[in-house]
Amino acid sequence: MAGILVFVEQRKSEIRNASLQALSEAKRQGGAVSAVLPGSGIGEAAAGLGAWGADKIYVADDPNLDLYSSDGYAEVVVKAVEQAQPSAIFFAGTAMGRDLAPTVAARLGVGAIPDAVGLELDGETFSVRRPVYSGKATTTADTAGNTPQIISLRPNVFAAEESAGAGEVVALDGLSLSIRAVVKELLEAEGGELDVAEADVIVAGGRGIKGPENFALIKSLADALGGAVGASRAAVDAGWIEHSHQVGQTGKVVSPSLYVAAGISGAIQHLAGMSSSKVIVAINKDPDAPIFKIADYGIVGDLFDVIPPMVDAIKAL
Numbered sequence: 001m002a003g004i005l006v007f008v009e010q011r012k013s014e015i016r017n018a019s020l021q022a023l024s025e026a027k028r029q030g031g032a033v034s035a036v037l038p039g040s041g042i043g044e045a046a047a048g049l050g051a052w053g054a055d056k057i058y059v060a061d062d063p064n065l066d067l068y069s070s071d072g073y074a075e076v077v078v079k080a081v082e083q084a085q086p087s088a089i090f091f092a093g094t095a096m097g098r099d100l101a102p103t104v105a106a107r108l109g110v111g112a113i114p115d116a117v118g119l120e121l122d123g124e125t126f127s128v129r130r131p132v133y134s135g136k137a138t139t140t141a142d143t144a145g146n147t148p149q150i151i152s153l154r155p156n157v158f159a160a161e162e163s164a165g166a167g168e169v170v171a172l173d174g175l176s177l178s179i180r181a182v183v184k185e186l187l188e189a190e191g192g193e194l195d196v197a198e199a200d201v202i203v204a205g206g207r208g209i210k211g212p213e214n215f216a217l218i219k220s221l222a223d224a225l226g227g228a229v230g231a232s233r234a235a236v237d238a239g240w241i242e243h244s245h246q247v248g249q250t251g252k253v254v255s256p257s258l259y260v261a262a263g264i265s266g267a268i269q270h271l272a273g274m275s276s277s278k279v280i281v282a283i284n285k286d287p288d289a290p291i292f293k294i295a296d297y298g299i300v301g302d303l304f305d306v307i308p309p310m311v312d313a314i315k316a317l
């Protein structure tokens with residue numbers, strides 16, 4: 001095939017894992033792989049992308065691209081498309097990727113398929129497997145008739161793999177960067193907490209934790225496992241924790257290696273955000289809680305009795 005262009009996302013010059021996964025998956029598909037990286041002061045980050053499978057790296061290094069904007073970043077990707085002439089463009093299905101992929105698709109006059117969890121190449125055309133109906137079913141869509149084919153990949157489903165090689169860095173010139181909505185400032189959550197969308201281990205708490213103070217217990221298990229704290233919507237709606245922690249249909253979609261759900265019943269809207277986790281552990285005192293239907297390991301018990309010895313045992317290991 002003509003090649004895959006991968007949009008690569010960085011934050012403060014640090015490449016996001018989900019983009020490395022998209023890059024690695026592009027490499028595994030066999031053809032030529034190029035990357036496009038917008039940002040400011042990103043020279044070093046760009047040079048490192050060769051080691052993740054990019055043969056060519058299109059870089060737009062400009063202070064106006066320091067923070068994300070749909071207009072600015074879409075212009076950069078479209079410019080890279082003009083140069084690379086790819087047959088497909090991959091985005092990581094992060095918040096940024098979910099905003100940018102359809103924007104770029106609209107500018108190029110093609111369709112976009114979001115949330116891929118499986119990809120198969122048939123000649124020049126991708127067959128894309130993606131969950132639908134809040135994860136209750138899986139559908140396969142194909143990208144026939146679209147050039148380039150635009151696909152976003154669900155984070156943490158595809159493995160990131162280093163591959164030997166030094167990509168050629170190409171500066172993208174001639175950008176007008178007519179950005180209509182300018183992001184002035186990005187305010188980060190206090191304490192530099194790990195984002196659930198990026199985490200490989202998540203411990204999530206629901207209404208069963210009874211109150212905001214008990215997120216400390218959830219956090220103690222998350223810390224022992226080196227993971228992030230997630231939450232159900234019930235916990236978020238009660239004001240116990242910020243929405244940025246919410247997992248589910250109206251929260252974040254995650255696919256960590258390990259997802260521990262404590263005091264969460266397993267409503268379909270919650271499952272929509274976490275059912276593709278590799279190993280699911282549920283702690284719930286109700287043996288009939290729906291979460292046990294999808295859990296790999298279920299602990300029927302009171303989370304206040306179960307979690308403290310778990311933390312001790314993990315620390316002892």
Ligand SMILES: Cc1cc2nc3c(=O)[nH]c(=O)nc-3n(C[C@H](O)[C@H](O)[C@H](O)COP(=O)(O)OP(=O)(O)OC[C@H]3O[C@@H](n4cnc5c(N)ncnc54)[C@H](O)[C@@H]3O)c2cc1C
Pocket residue numbers: 205206207208209231232233234235246247248249250251252262263264265266267268269270273283284285286289301302303304
């Ligand atoms: C349009 C829409 C979008 C939605 N989006 C989301 C979403 O993104 N994410 C989401 O999570 N929800 C979402 N919801 C809400 C969803 O339907 C559920 O209401 C919600 O997930 C329930 O949260 P919960 O499991 O924490 O609470 P509950 O359903 O009340 O479950 C609490 C669980 O804790 C257990 N429990 C209680 N005490 C203990 C204890 N001491 N030890 C162990 N277990 C205990 C109980 O047995 C129970 O199973 C959405 C709903 C709608 C309509």
